[in-house]
Amino acid sequence: MxxxxxxxxxxxxxxxxxxxxxxxxxxxxxxxxxxxxxxxxxxxxxxxxxxxxxxxxxxxxxxxxxxxxxxxxxxxxxxxxxxxxxxxxxxxxxxxxxxxxxxxxxxxxxxxxxxxxxxxxxxxxxxxxxxxxxxxxxxxxxxxxxxLPDPAAVAAIGAAAADIIGHVNADHADAVAAIATGLLGGAPGDWRMVAVDVDGADLAAGEPSGEPSGEAVCRLAFRAPVTDAGQVRTELVWAAREGRLRLS
Known part of the structure; x- marks a missing residue:
């Protein structure tokens, strides 16, 4: 509890x-x-x-x-x-x-x-x-x-964060957009993952001009704390599926 x-x-x-x-x-x-x-x-x-x-x-x-x-x-x-x-x-x-x-x-x-x-x-x-x-x-x-979160899990996710973010943004931009707009209620935009930790991930979208002052940010809270990159993937797959369902 x-x-x-x-x-x-x-x-x-x-x-x-x-x-x-x-x-x-x-x-x-x-x-x-x-x-x-x-x-x-x-x-x-x-x-x-x-x-x-x-x-x-x-x-x-x-x-x-x-x-x-x-x-x-x-x-x-x-x-x-x-x-x-x-x-x-x-x-x-x-x-x-x-x-x-x-x-x-x-x-x-x-x-x-x-x-x-x-x-x-x-x-x-x-x-x-x-x-x-x-x-x-x-x-x-x-x-x-x-x-405080489990230090071993914090270290594991921290070590994998750059690879997770790079892979998600390069290969799964559609999933990030579905999470941001369908699940989290963000406006349509060029959404990308900018941070990930044991409790969730931060997503951001910029204005067409690309000015940082115009960026919107939303937070995806995982369903439970994660301990490794595989669990991050599980949470993102679930969130993308839920986002697409709500958009359909």
Missing amino acids: TENLAFQARCLARGAASATLATQAGGQPFASLVTPAAAADFSPLLLLSSLSEHTRQLRAEPRCALLFTGAPEGANPQTAPRVTLTGIAAEVPAEAVPGLKARWLARHPYAALYADFGDFALWRVSLGGALLVGGFARASRIRLAEL
Whole structure:
């Protein structure tokens, strides 16, 4: 049961385009909108400007929390699933920035227009735990050891990711389009896979002009965490079949 809750929490956070970041200064709480992405090991990544209030506060007090919210079941906002992640934020070391920034930009391609500005830096949150609320009066605390994905599976998918993405985009563009438009509700476009991890895959489509600021992104959550490339293939085959059925 806990493993299933952890998977739900990860899928919710990985699929969110934005979140609320909670910081504090001198005991005064502060909340702001941020655009996170999750690293392969589920660590939240944030591209933050040094000019922002929350960045100055994190430098003084790195303890923070992130709230990710899904869609409500009806008119009552309390029916929305949500997860709060707590942890400690720190700037990403220079040697790790290129790979993690590419991961972040896969979720937020429009930000390529400003991601290299001098006042922006990539931050990573080392997680401490989570609180998952599945809807009204359905709350569950998840310990860190239960929340994080299996490290061996993370390593296996990470090693295979480039080959998976290259093969899917070169040989199965029609399947990617079926998943994006039929299963996930995206608009018609030049869809491609841009990232894959143990919990799902990120798909993106650009404007006809090819401008990154025009790209749309959607998230395919797998039905369960995967441990190897073969299981990724199984999930993609299922998702493409479902997408085509819904388009027919």
